[in-house]
Amino acid sequence: MLFLLIRRGLRQHLVSTAVAVLLVALGMGLVVSVWVVRAEAEQSFTRSASGFDAVLGARGSKLQLVLNALFHQEASPGNITAEDYQQIKGLPVVDRAIPIVVGDNFRGVRLVGVSDDFFQDLEYAPGHSYAVEPGGRPFQVGQKEAVVGSLAAHQLGWTPGASFHPFHGLDYNPSAQHSESFTVVGILAPTGTPADRVIWVPLEGVQRLGGHDPAAFTDLSAVLIKFKPGAEAAGFMLDTRYNRQGKRLTLAWPVASILGDLFAKFDWFADALRALAYMVAVVAGASVFSSVYSSMSARKRDLAILRALGAHRGFLIAAVLGESASIGLMGCALGFGLYALIASVVQELLRTRIGVLLEPWAWNPVLAWGPVLMLALSVAAGVLPAWRAYRLSVAEGLSPLS
Amino acid sequence: MDPTPALIIRDLAKGFPAPAGGRSEVLRIPSLRLRAGEQVALRGESGLGKTTLMHIIAGILVPDAGEVAVGGTVLTGLSEAARDRFRAERLGYVFQTFNLLQGLTALENVALGLAFGRGARPRAALEALDRVGLAGRAHYLPRQLSTGQQQRVAVARALANRPCLILADEPTGNLDAARGRKVIALLRDSAAELGSALLVASHDPEVLDGFGQVLDLAALNQVQAREEEA
Numbered sequence: 001m002l003f004l005l006i007r008r009g010l011r012q013h014l015v016s017t018a019v020a021v022l023l024v025a026l027g028m029g030l031v032v033s034v035w036v037v038r039a040e041a042e043q044s045f046t047r048s049a050s051g052f053d054a055v056l057g058a059r060g061s062k063l064q065l066v067l068n069a070l071f072h073q074e075a076s077p078g079n080i081t082a083e084d085y086q087q088i089k090g091l092p093v094v095d096r097a098i099p100i101v102v103g104d105n106f107r108g109v110r111l112v113g114v115s116d117d118f119f120q121d122l123e124y125a126p127g128h129s130y131a132v133e134p135g136g137r138p139f140q141v142g143q144k145e146a147v148v149g150s151l152a153a154h155q156l157g158w159t160p161g162a163s164f165h166p167f168h169g170l171d172y173n174p175s176a177q178h179s180e181s182f183t184v185v186g187i188l189a190p191t192g193t194p195a196d197r198v199i200w201v202p203l204e205g206v207q208r209l210g211g212h213d214p215a216a217f218t219d220l221s222a223v224l225i226k227f228k229p230g231a232e233a234a235g236f237m238l239d240t241r242y243n244r245q246g247k248r249l250t251l252a253w254p255v256a257s258i259l260g261d262l263f264a265k266f267d268w269f270a271d272a273l274r275a276l277a278y279m280v281a282v283v284a285g286a287s288v289f290s291s292v293y294s295s296m297s298a299r300k301r302d303l304a305i306l307r308a309l310g311a312h313r314g315f316l317i318a319a320v321l322g323e324s325a326s327i328g329l330m331g332c333a334l335g336f337g338l339y340a341l342i343a344s345v346v347q348e349l350l351r352t353r354i355g356v357l358l359e360p361w362a363w364n365p366v367l368a369w370g371p372v373l374m375l376a377l378s379v380a381a382g383v384l385p386a387w388r389a390y391r392l393s394v395a396e397g398l399s400p401l402s
Numbered sequence: 403m404d405p406t407p408a409l410i411i412r413d414l415a416k417g418f419p420a421p422a423g424g425r426s427e428v429l430r431i432p433s434l435r436l437r438a439g440e441q442v443a444l445r446g447e448s449g450l451g452k453t454t455l456m457h458i459i460a461g462i463l464v465p466d467a468g469e470v471a472v473g474g475t476v477l478t479g480l481s482e483a484a485r486d487r488f489r490a491e492r493l494g495y496v497f498q499t500f501n502l503l504q505g506l507t508a509l510e511n512v513a514l515g516l517a518f519g520r521g522a523r524p525r526a527a528l529e530a531l532d533r534v535g536l537a538g539r540a541h542y543l544p545r546q547l548s549t550g551q552q553q554r555v556a557v558a559r560a561l562a563n564r565p566c567l568i569l570a571d572e573p574t575g576n577l578d579a580a581r582g583r584k585v586i587a588l589l590r591d592s593a594a595e596l597g598s599a600l601l602v603a604s605h606d607p608e609v610l611d612g613f614g615q616v617l618d619l620a621a622l623n624q625v626q627a628r629e630e631e632a
Contacts, residue, residue, distance in 0.1 A: 310490025310518035
């Protein structure tokens with residue numbers, strides 16, 4: 001009977017119930033989205049560091065170096081020489097050193113020149129190596145061949161056998177097209193990293209394109225470095241060598257910490273969003289209060305009838321709190337739907353624009369405390385109406401007296 | 403040996419806070435008694451305290467002094483929770499304004515009368531509706547029923563728990579004469595069939611005339627008698 005009364009009570013005030021449910025859903029969706037997207041985005045960026053521990057590049061900002069070399073964003077801070085690459089590659093603590101060159105694009109999709117050992121057992125995540133999809137093969141050094149990241153291939157509609165003329169520069173300029181033609185020989189199997197968003201070509205494919213400075217044919221944009229297992233502390237030694245004692249190069253290490261600094265710069269924005277989410281949650285609570293309070297006031301007579309029929313005062317409390325809790329529960333359920341929608345939009349934006357794969361349903365404590373918070377707010381909003389129901393005078397509620 | 407009386411009132415007094423301060427006494431009834439199965443009408447104009455008396459008998463209000471026993475249970479000695487349960491299990495109450503919950507169907511309204519007691523049979527609500535001739539309207543909402551039908555649903559709700567005492571407070575107040583007669587007949591027949599005592603409060607002569615025993619609240623209530631003497 002209690003559930004029947006709660007259900008009918010909510011239905012009798014459908015409009016205010018619906019508004020309260022929507023506001024709870026909005027509060028819940030925003031709270032969970034702000035927390036999860038902030039935390040998950042940072043973790044996703046760190047995961048997407050493509051398995052490298054450090055980046056060596058020209059003197060400049062570490063963040064710019066990481067964004068350019070690993071996330072294919074921003075411009076390169078400058079070039080380094082082939083000798084710099086050979087030197088770091090020869091260090092005993094270095095497991096893999098992958099040189100890259102950037103500076104060209106095809107309709108906005110970057111070309112990244114890379115050494116061919118990029119495709120040789122190089123892991124972008126534990127147990128997952130870069131590989132070319134069946135039906136294709138890695139490019140051959142010295143040839144005008146390309147392996148295209150899965151997202152880029154989808155965006156450009158390319159399959160093995162397609163050919164293209166790249167454009168000079170990192171930004172697309174239709175009047176700056178190179179005369180050289182490249183042939184797509186393979187599609188990179190999806191990695192969920194920014195590697196999916198670019199066109200991979202041999203180093204010299206970029207270095208020796210027409211219009212590039214012949215004096216800089218062997219220059220590199222950066223070297224991606226993976227330390228040997230157990231040698232991660234070597235970063236301290238190299239940090240001292242390149243960043244403190246040297247003045248020509250920059251070692252961006254550790255990558256996770258540099259990305260953490262990036263997110264710290266946007267903490268004010270995350271804080272503002274959190275404040276907004278809290279405000280919406282409070283407004284949702286007020287809306288539940290308004291809905292339940294007006295419902296209780298409008299049904300004072302009904303409550304008095306229930307008492308006259310033998311309902312204990314506790315039953316009335318349960319009925320009123322049950323209404324507010326039901327609004328909270330429905331709001332939370334809808335809020336998860338809203339969160340799924342927000343997360344899928346953010347996920348798609350990050351995937352297509354940066355190549356970072358967000359995992360919105362990875363465990364985050366807010367997935368538990370978010371709904372608990374909204375449910376508690378909803379129930380709390382019902383306390384005063386419930387108290388008024390508890391104090392209801394049956395005789396007055398049943399008036400007019402005969 | 404006489405069966406347990408349906409209602410015994412002794413030295414009942416009830417007052418309410420007066421607007422000017424102090425208490426304004428409304429009821430002072432030395433004695434009132436209904437035998438089991440007895441049907442009695444209580445005559446009284448509006449404002450004489452009929453509803454207050456009915457509420458006290460039902461355990462909704464607590465008297466300032468005196469004792470009320472229904473079916474052998476002294477209500478004035480019970481806690482509020484116990485009075486609530488007693489009301490749900492042993493009493494039937496018919497209101498002037500029907501007091502049906504508009505969001506519930508006829509059947510649900512009747513079931514509501516059984517929901518707060520113990521030992522109600524699942525089919526009791528439908529049987530009560532059948533008794534008042536509304537089994538076919540079980541799933542109608544109150545607004546889909548005529549006023550007479552609504553009051554019959556209220557009667558069914560009061561009968562569903564097979565009470566030892568049925569209280570009806572101006573049960574025909576919102577009905578035309580013909581429907582009023584039908585409802586009174588229904589109440590009296592059903593009470594007789596169930597063996598329930600019936601106390602009907604009304605100021606309608608047509609209702610009062612049908613009862614063999616009519617009590618005059620103005621005479622019963624010493625507060626009223628004193629005011630009239632003054």
